[in-house]
Amino acid sequence: MKKKIKLLLVGAMLILLSGCELQMEWIGPLLEAIAPEPSYEAVEGELNVWFLDVGQGDSEFILLPNGETLLIDAGESYAAPEIISFLDELNVEKLDYVIATHPHADHIGGMEEVLEQVEAECFYLPDQESDSETYQNLMEHLEEEEIPTETVSGGMRIAEGDGIVMDVLAPLQDNYSDVNDASVVLRLQYQEKSFLFTGDAQNESEEDMLLSGMDLSANVLKVGHHGSDTSTTRQFLRRVSPQYAVISCGEGNSYGHPKPVTLENLLSFSVTVYRTDQDGTIHFSTDGKNSMQIETEKESAE
Numbered sequence: 001m002k003k004k005i006k007l008l009l010v011g012a013m014l015i016l017l018s019g020c021e022l023q024m025e026w027i028g029p030l031l032e033a034i035a036p037e038p039s040y041e042a043v044e045g046e047l048n049v050w051f052l053d054v055g056q057g058d059s060e061f062i063l064l065p066n067g068e069t070l071l072i073d074a075g076e077s078y079a080a081p082e083i084i085s086f087l088d089e090l091n092v093e094k095l096d097y098v099i100a101t102h103p104h105a106d107h108i109g110g111m112e113e114v115l116e117q118v119e120a121e122c123f124y125l126p127d128q129e130s131d132s133e134t135y136q137n138l139m140e141h142l143e144e145e146e147i148p149t150e151t152v153s154g155g156m157r158i159a160e161g162d163g164i165v166m167d168v169l170a171p172l173q174d175n176y177s178d179v180n181d182a183s184v185v186l187r188l189q190y191q192e193k194s195f196l197f198t199g200d201a202q203n204e205s206e207e208d209m210l211l212s213g214m215d216l217s218a219n220v221l222k223v224g225h226h227g228s229d230t231s232t233t234r235q236f237l238r239r240v241s242p243q244y245a246v247i248s249c250g251e252g253n254s255y256g257h258p259k260p261v262t263l264e265n266l267l268s269f270s271v272t273v274y275r276t277d278q279d280g281t282i283h284f285s286t287d288g289k290n291s292m293q294i295e296t297e298k299e300s301a302e
């Protein structure tokens with residue numbers, strides 16, 4: 001939607017400019033300034049990971065090298081049409097794995113609508129219920145559609161094979177005082193490359209993961225809780241030791257995400273940071289060995 005508006009505006013400007021009889025060299029740089037159409041093309045046979053720009057919220061879509069698909073979270077309800085058209089563009093007819101990290105609306109708000117459009121094989125969620133209407137409706141939908149659900153916690157392996165390992169690292173307790181800490185944390189490994197998806201896991205959950213002795217290392221870290229200062233401790237960062245970090249947050253969000261201290265910590269560990277509020281949807285693809293390609297929907301703000 002944003003793109004269309006932008007193109008229309010540029011079109012209007014071109015008409016205005018030609019009306020002013022400006023020279024062509026004035027128009028040239030303007031045309032170059034038009035952001036390229038984002039490519040939602042997958043790199044075949046590789047692990048493809050998209051951090052979708054869903055405003056303030058989280059949603060990640062993963063295409064495994066064997067063609068299987070995984071959706072983690074689905075943003076707020078307003079994000080559903082964007083996610084559906086994205087999946088449509090990639091010709092995704094079925095989601096082999098769907099993970100709802102925790103019951104907050106900025107993670108599961110769009111889920112029911114997405115599942116109405118795209119078939120799901122199995123739905124994974126933490127042992128964390130909610131009274132919210134969004135959560136109750138989603139649970140009803142899963143039951144009505146007979147989508148198998150599985151409650152997961154740290155230490156469980158969701159999938160293994162074809163060079164892929166999907167491990168759940170958290171939650172490691174079922175009585176966290178903050179629902180965010182109940183987030184399912186997934187470590188996805190493809191041969192020598194790995195991604196860590198943390199949902200909104202905060203310091204307490206990070207501490208438990210550190211104490212567990214599990215392998216937390218990842219080339220790409222989805223930063224916990226939209227870059228809030230309640231997540232991403234220096235100890236956690238040291239253990240994950242990422243080269244790249246992705247912060248999923250909405251432009252000008254009212255929470256002030258990401259917090260300066262989070263950005264400073266990432267910078268001090270020399271992590272390259274991508275942000276959905278500045279970069280739009282971010283696409284990683286890797287052959288599991290040496291290559292890691294990154295493509296962003298918008299040109300970097302830098």
Ligand SMILES: [Zn+2]
Pocket residue numbers: 057058104106107200225226
């Ligand atoms: Zn959240």
Ligand SMILES: [Zn+2]
Pocket residue numbers: 102104179180200
């Ligand atoms: Zn949350």
